[in-house]
Amino acid sequence: MKYISIIFILFLSCSPKKDQEKPKVAVVISTLNNPWFVVLAESAAENARKLGYDAKIFDSQNNPATEADNFENLISSGFDAILFNPTDADGSIANILKAKTAGIPVFCMDREVNVDDAATSQILSDNYSGCVEIGIEFVKALNGKGKYVEIIGLVGDNNTWARSGGFHSVVDKFPDLKMLAQQSGDFDRNKAMEVLETIMQANPDIDAVFCGNDAMAMGAYQALQSAGKADKVKVFGFDGASEVVEKIKEKKIIATGMQYPKIMAKTAAQYADEYFKGRKTFPQRVPVEVELVTATNANEY
Secondary structure, X not given: OHHHHHHHXXXXXXXXXXXXXXXXXXEEEOOOOOHHHHHHHHHHHHHHHHOOOEEEEEEOOOOXXXXXXXXXXXXXXXXXXXXXOOOOOOOOHHHHHHHHHOOOOEEEEOOOOOOOOOOOEEEEEOHHHHHHHHHHHHHHHOOOOEEEEEEEOOOOOHHHHHHHHHHHHHHOOOOOEEEEEEXXXXXXXXXXXXXXXXXXXXXXXXXEEEEOOHHHHHHHHXXXXXXXXXXXXXXEOOEOOHHHHHHHHOOOOOEEEEOOHHHHHHHHHHHHHHHHOOOOOOOOEEEEOOXXXXXXXXXHO
């Protein structure tokens, strides 16, 4: 009996401890109501699993309060790293700091926050430069003159203003290009459709629409189709969504900016892996190039 007790004690002492368990990676995404973000989320989780970690996706539904609940949940559940797509450049900072206090590294993907000492690293599309290219194509397509509408994304998201800023850095140099309205479509297809329908009631004669992402570009295109103006009004998007690339091939949408969510997701997962293996210093911002997609090169994508 004495020997059995000794063996049992030895067995317990050799049993795996919690700190020897497979690390858990949380993928917290602003919304899964957009195919682009679904790709980002699934790619991040898939890459984390390929590296040997458990991974779970959390949907913030574009709601800062839901995002805060997600963080409380994953912190209390013992997750070891967070691959994060924020809902708000300012509002998301508090959630990152809670994770940091708990010793959990946070790697932002695609969307950034407005401080440099919260997230472990931020892997971001070069939105501004990408929309400079969109702006150049916009001017060419309209021959430097016409009336247009801009549908921006979420007001609290830095990507919204980086894209708008890059676009206007070019377009505003042409006085014969008149912006009739600038309204938020929240990066949402249905909202953008409704926004453009309302704008066209007061401004029926527009020549172009620039949308801050491809979901809104598709919503704008639907609104134009319903109004019988899809062949007269030029639509520009941003993201590189497959649906929009197909419309570009059909010459129904003029251009988009091709982002690479899979690259951002893979980089974030690799950084988490390196963190677990001992690396603690990472670049604060890692830019990922955006490529202009038009009818001339759409078949390459």
